[in-house]
Amino acid sequence: MFRFLLRHPWATLLALIVHGILLYFIIYGFMQKNTQMNDVLAEISEADLVQAEIVDPRVSQALTRHPTPVEDKPLEVPKPKPVQPSEQQLAQAQAEKQEADRQAAEQKKQAEAEALRKQQQEAENQKAEAIQKQQEADLKAAELKAQAEQALTKEKELAKEKELEKQKQAEALKKQQEAEKQKTEAIKKQQEELKKQDADKLKQEADLKKKIEQEAKDKAEAERRKNEIKEQAKREESIRKAMQAERESEARAANSALVKQESATWISAIGAKVRRAWIKESSEKAICDVYMRQSREGEVKEARVKSCEGEASDAYKRSVELAVRRASPLPRAPSDEVFKEEIIFIFKPQ
Amino acid sequence: MMQLSGISINRFTKALLLCASLWGSAQALAQDAVRVEITGGTEQSLPIAVTPFKNQVAVINPDFNLAQIIRDDLARSGSFTPMKESEMSAAVLAGELNLDYWRKMLQDYLVIGEIRAQGGDMYQVDMRLINTLNNQEMVARRWNGVSAPLLRTAAHQMSDAIYTAVTGRGGAFDSRMAYVRVERVQGKRKMFLLEVADSDGYAPRTILRSYMPLMSVSWSPDGSKLAYVSFENRRPEIIVQSLDGRSRQSVAAYEGINSAPAWSADGRSLLMTLSKGGNPDIYVMDIESKRLTQLTFDAAIETEAVWSADGQSIFFNSDRRGQPQIFQTSLANPRDVKRLTFEGKYNARPVASGDGRYLAYVRQDIGGFKVTTQDLVSGSAKVISTTGTDESPSFSPNGDMIAYSYNDYRGGVIAVLSRNGRAFTKLAINGDVRDPAWGPLNNSQ
Numbered sequence: 167m168f169r170f171l172l173r174h175p176w177a178t179l180l181a182l183i184v185h186g187i188l189l190y191f192i193i194y195g196f197m198q199k200n201t202q203m204n205d206v207l208a209e210i211s212e213a214d215l216v217q218a219e220i221v222d223p224r225v226s227q228a229l230t231r232h233p234t235p236v237e238d239k240p241l242e243v244p245k246p247k248p249v250q251p252s253e254q255q256l257a258q259a260q261a262e263k264q265e266a267d268r269q270a271a272e273q274k275k276q277a278e279a280e281a282l283r284k285q286q287q288e289a290e291n292q293k294a295e296a297i298q299k300q301q302e303a304d305l306k307a308a309e310l311k312a313q314a315e316q317a318l319t320k321e322k323e324l325a326k327e328k329e330l331e332k333q334k335q336a337e338a339l340k341k342q343q344e345a346e347k348q349k350t351e352a353i354k355k356q357q358e359e360l361k362k363q364d365a366d367k368l369k370q371e372a373d374l375k376k377k378i379e380q381e382a383k384d385k386a387e388a389e390r391r392k393n394e395i396k397e398q399a400k401r402e403e404s405i406r407k408a409m410q411a412e413r414e415s416e417a418r419a420a421n422s423a424l425v426k427q428e429s430a431t432w433i434s435a436i437g438a439k440v441r442r443a444w445i446k447e448s449s450e451k452a453i454c455d456v457y458m459r460q461s462r463e464g465e466v467k468e469a470r471v472k473s474c475e476g477e478a479s480d481a482y483k484r485s486v487e488l489a490v491r492r493a494s495p496l497p498r499a500p501s502d503e504v505f506k507e508e509i510i511f512i513f514k515p516q
Numbered sequence: 517m518m519q520l521s522g523i524s525i526n527r528f529t530k531a532l533l534l535c536a537s538l539w540g541s542a543q544a545l546a547q548d549a550v551r552v553e554i555t556g557g558t559e560q561s562l563p564i565a566v567t568p569f570k571n572q573v574a575v576i577n578p579d580f581n582l583a584q585i586i587r588d589d590l591a592r593s594g595s596f597t598p599m600k601e602s603e604m605s606a607a608v609l610a611g612e613l614n615l616d617y618w619r620k621m622l623q624d625y626l627v628i629g630e631i632r633a634q635g636g637d638m639y640q641v642d643m644r645l646i647n648t649l650n651n652q653e654m655v656a657r658r659w660n661g662v663s664a665p666l667l668r669t670a671a672h673q674m675s676d677a678i679y680t681a682v683t684g685r686g687g688a689f690d691s692r693m694a695y696v697r698v699e700r701v702q703g704k705r706k707m708f709l710l711e712v713a714d715s716d717g718y719a720p721r722t723i724l725r726s727y728m729p730l731m732s733v734s735w736s737p738d739g740s741k742l743a744y745v746s747f748e749n750r751r752p753e754i755i756v757q758s759l760d761g762r763s764r765q766s767v768a769a770y771e772g773i774n775s776a777p778a779w780s781a782d783g784r785s786l787l788m789t790l791s792k793g794g795n796p797d798i799y800v801m802d803i804e805s806k807r808l809t810q811l812t813f814d815a816a817i818e819t820e821a822v823w824s825a826d827g828q829s830i831f832f833n834s835d836r837r838g839q840p841q842i843f844q845t846s847l848a849n850p851r852d853v854k855r856l857t858f859e860g861k862y863n864a865r866p867v868a869s870g871d872g873r874y875l876a877y878v879r880q881d882i883g884g885f886k887v888t889t890q891d892l893v894s895g896s897a898k899v900i901s902t903t904g905t906d907e908s909p910s911f912s913p914n915g916d917m918i919a920y921s922y923n924d925y926r927g928g929v930i931a932v933l934s935r936n937g938r939a940f941t942k943l944a945i946n947g948d949v950r951d952p953a954w955g956p957l958n959n960s961q
Contacts, residue, residue, distance in 0.1 A: 437552045444557035448683070457549070469650075481684035488624060489557070491649035508549040516556050 176273025177281045183266055185292070192296070196303065421503070429504045435497040440511055444489035449515075452478035454486045456511040462502075466494035472510070486513040561938055562624055562682060564590060565599040569629035570611055575639070579718070580667040582629060582641065582674070588716060589675035589689040592941045593916055594934020595682070599623055618648040625654075627678060637664050643674045645681055654681045668718060669958070688912035691715045692955040693919060694723070694733045694742055695930055698948040701727075710744060712759065715912070715954070717930065717943030723759060733953040734777045734786075742953075743767070743777035743786060754788055756803070767801065776820045781827050787811075789819040798832050800847070811850045818843075820865050825872025831856070833864045833877075840864045842877055856890065859897060863888070865908060869915030874935060876909040876918050887920050889935055900937030910954045911935075919943075919952040 171178040454474040459467045469490040471483045490511055499505035566583045575581075583601070590596035599621065601609070608617065618626050629643040639662045645655035655677050659670045669690060676687025697709045697720075710724035710733065724730065728747040735742060736756075741763075743756045754768035754777045768774040772791030779786060786801045790808070798812040798821040812818040816836035823830060829846040834853075836843075842857040842864075857863035862880030869876070872892065879888040879897075884904020890897035903922040910919045918933045927948030932941045 433550060433552055437554060440552070441554050441556060442558065444554060445562055446557040446559045449559075479684045481682065484682075485557075486554075488647075488649050489554070492622075492624065506550045510549045510551045512551060512553045513557070514553060514555045 174273075174277035174280050176269070177277030177285075180266075180270035180273045180277075181281070181285065183270065187263075188296070192300070196307075425501070425503050428500045432497060432499050432504050433509075436493075436509065437511075439496060440489055440493040443492035444486065444513065445492075446482075446485060446515060448479065448482055448485075450476075450478060450482040451515050452476035452482060453515075454478055454483060454513045456486050456490050456513060458490045458509045458511060459507055460494075460496055460509070462499070462505060462507075464494070464496040464498045466491055466496065486511070489513070559936065559938075561595055561597040563599065563622055564596045564625040564627065564678075564682075565604070565608075565618055565621070565623040566590070566627040567604065567608055567611075567629075568601065569631050569641070569643075571631045571633075574631055574633045575664065575667060577664065580664065580671075582631065582667065582671045583627070585668055585671035585716075586627060586675045586678065588941075589672060589687075590678065592689075592716070592932050592934070592939055593679060593687075594936050594939030595679065595916065596625075615646070615648045615651060624649055625678075625682060627674075629674070634661065638662065639664070639667065641667070641670055641674075643677070645678050665719075668714065672714065672716075683916075685916060686914045686957070688914040688917060688954070688957065689715055690958045691913055692739070692958065693717070693910075693930070693943075693952055694735065694955060695921070695945070695949050695952040696730045696733065696744075697945070698928065698950070710742065710757075711949075712742075712955070713943075713945060715932075717945040720945065723761065724757065731951050732776050733951055734779050735953055735955040736779050737781055737783045737956060739956045739958070743779060745775050745777065754786070756786075767803065767806065772796075773819075778822045780823055781825075787821040787823065787830060789821065798830065800830075811845065811847065812853075813850070814853075822867050824868055825870060831866040831868055831875060833866060842866045842875065856892075856895075857897070867909050867911055867918075868892075869911045869935075870913055871915050874911075874915060876911060876935075878906050878909060878920075887918060887933055889918070889937075898937065900933055900935070901931075902940065903931070908951045908953075910952050912954050913957050917954075919954050921950040921952055 452474045453476060455472040456469055457472045458469045461467055469487050471487055474483065566586045568581075568583045572581060572583070587598035587601075590598050603621075605617070607614070613628065615626070624647065626646045626648050627643065628646070629641060632640040632642075634640050639659075641659040641662055643655065643657055643659075644653060646653050657674070657677055659673070662670045672687075672690040675689040679685070679687035679689070691714075692712050693715055694710065694712045697711050699707045699709060701707045705727060708726045708728065708730040709722050710726075710730050711720045711722050713720035723742065724744075724746075726746060726748050728750070730744055730746055732745040733742055734744065739759075741756055741758050743754060745752050746755045747753075749769070751769070752774045753766045754774045755764060756767050756777075757764040767786065768777070768788050768790065770790050770792035772794075773789055773796050776789040777786050778788070780800075784803060786803055788799055788801060789796050790799050791797070793810070795815055796817045796819050797810055797814075798818050799808045799810050801808050811821070811830060812832065812834070814834060814836045816834050817840075818832050818834045818836070821830045821832035824844070828848065829844055831842055831844050833840050834843050835841070837855070839861050840863060841855055843853050843855050845851075845853045856866075856875065857877070857879075860879045860881055862885070863877050866875055866877040868874070875890045875892055877888055877890070878885045879899060880886075881888070881899050885906050886899045886904060887901040887906045887909045888897050888899045900918075901920070901922075903924075905923040907921050912918070912932075916935050918935060919930060920933065921928050921930050923929070928950035930943045930945055930949045930952045932943060933939065
């Protein structure tokens with residue numbers, strides 16, 4: 167056997183390779199199944215891990231009383247972590263396989279004759295052994311699978327119940343919490359509402375106060391501005407008047423000589439008319455002052471004796487008063503500047 | 517009481533402050549006002565319009581035209597120039613009262629009136645005086661139950677009221693005048709009649725008729741008696757006669773001259789000129805006792821004495837300076853004689869005004885003998901008449917008018933001069949009249 171192998175290294179190598187490949191596929195297939203189970207268990211494990219974090223002690227006890235079948239799983243055997251070949255690796259492997267197939271074919275061609283019978287024998291043995299093993303493995307796998315599925319189903323149901331219970335409790339708790347929360351929130355809301363109302367009220371009061379203060383301030387400000395404007399207007403008016411007075415004064419100064427002359431002429435004309443109108447019925451010698459007020463047109467509006475020096479009879483006083491009235495209308499003043507509304511006539515008999 | 521007193525004082529203080537304030541304002545006003553001096557003036561009469569009295573037609577006698585009587589009175593005074601009725605517009609004559617019209621017509625005063633017949637020849641008369649310059653109603657008076665013969669007297673009273681209201685002096689229109697009228701009986705013999713008429717010469721009544729001259733009439737102050745000189749016994753005698761004729765008495769019929777009687781203001785004494793001492797001198801007689809007191813003692817002729825207004829002195833005519841001049845002496849000291857006239861060769865027949873301010877006499881001036889007035893205060897004299905044969909001046913009771921007589925081509929005429937000389941009016945007295953003597957006011961009787 168050993169010579170045969172030495173005489174046909176290539177065939178031996180090829181046979182090893184073929185067996186290796188078969189072995190690989192068997193192991194690979196088995197690993198695929200374990201990987202699927204690990205995935206499920208991992209999920210459960212994760213579920214357990216999640217359950218363990220729940221604070222509720224009842225759930226923890228329940229979990230403690232019903233250990234999961236995870237403990238029975240043949241996880242103690244180390245197994246390579248399934249690696250999903252990449253396409254490149256597959257291609258490379260395909261290429262290598264093709265090369266190996268080519269080399270094996272060449273070696274086979276070379277050792278075909280020597281090893282063909284033994285090989286076929288051994289192959290058939292191995293194949294039978296492999297089928298048997300495969301069948302056993304499949305059976306065992308099916309059994310494990312069924313157990314696992316049953317356990318998984320139970321676990322799922324339990325987990326579902328727990329989940330439901332948990333959900334119920336959680337929901338109840340949640341509801342309670344929500345109710346309390348709502349209540350608390352309602353109270354809080356009410357308090358907040360009250361606080362808000364108080365705050366609003368205070369705010370309103372503050373706003374009102376502020377508004378009143380603002381209004382008062384605005385009013386004071388408006389008053390101040392108004393006063394300022396008034397003062398300003400006064401100042402402007404005063405300045406305007408002063409300027410106007412100055413202008414008028416200048417104008418008067420400019421026309422002073424003319425006005426004086428016109429005034430003297432006008433007064434003289436008035437005196438002459440009153441003198442002509444003075445009828446002295448008696449020869450009394452009293453000196454009397456007569457106040458006279460006239461219109462712009464020269465119409466005598468008022469004439470009355472103010473005082474007399476010396477003895478004056480009523481008739482004499484009347485004569486001087488009537489002299490002024492009789493002279494009405496007096497000569498009209500040539501201009502407003504010349505015009506004098508009030509004149510005192512001093513009657514002096516010669 | 518204290519509180520009331522406090523209030524009173526407080527009010528008094530306030531009133532004082534108010535007065536002071538008003539006075540201050542008035543002073544300030546007076547200082548601001550222009551002052552114009554008026555010197556001179558015009559001495560002239562006042563324009564006045566006397567409109568026809570409403571319902572004048574009710575009075576049938578044309579002599580009783582009240583408006584015209586008033587116009588004539590006022591014109592005679594020389595203080596007024598009444599507007600002629602012919603110058604008034606038809607509207608005014610229809611009774612329209614429009615002061616603007618009168619102002620435009622330059623009439624300072626307006627008189628309006630109305631007559632209402634009350635039956636039985638009796639009338640009610642209203643009169644109003646309005647100052648057109650200040651629209652002041654100065655007089656508003658009513659005469660009730662006036663009989664037709666007294667309508668003229670009522671008109672004179674209206675004139676007096678107007679005169680007094682405007683001038684401030686009493687009127688003299690409602691007064692009477694005595695005078696001597698000379699008539700020719702059967703064309704030859706002269707008859708002297710002592711008559712009394714209204715101050716305007718209307719309504720004459722004869723007091724005495726005599727074929728012998730009558731002269732120098734003088735009124736008793738109460739207007740009830742007349743003293744005059746009568747030659748009825750072929751020599752001059754001083755007779756005192758009541759106006760009603762019930763009494764007539766010769767009070768002075770001394771040897772020689774008995775002339776120029778003049779009643780004292782109290783009616784108890786009579787000044788007169790007597791020559792019983794050989795020389796005409798002035799005496800004063802107590803009428804009741806007939807006791808005489810000699811007032812002048814000069815060898816010259818002293819006559820025509822009249823009383824001063826205060827009754828303490830007399831004015832008289834004396835030629836002690838060679839020519840007749842006016843002198844004054846006091847009753848208390850008759851030896852103290854003062855000469856009053858120095859102008860002209862002849863100044864005689866003095867008469868004093870009732871107010872004692874003026875003296876009127878006849879001066880021989882260029883153009884004849886003329887009535888002259890003299891201011892006794894200033895001493896200034898003024899010839900006021902234009903006629904040249906003037907005699908016997910006599911002051912009206914208010915001293916504003918002077919009646920006198922003069923001769924024109926018809927004989928003697930009595931005229932009235934205003935003292936200021938502005939008015940001259942011949943009285944409507946028929947015949948040859950002279951020696952007017954203006955009596956007191958009728959209401960003084």
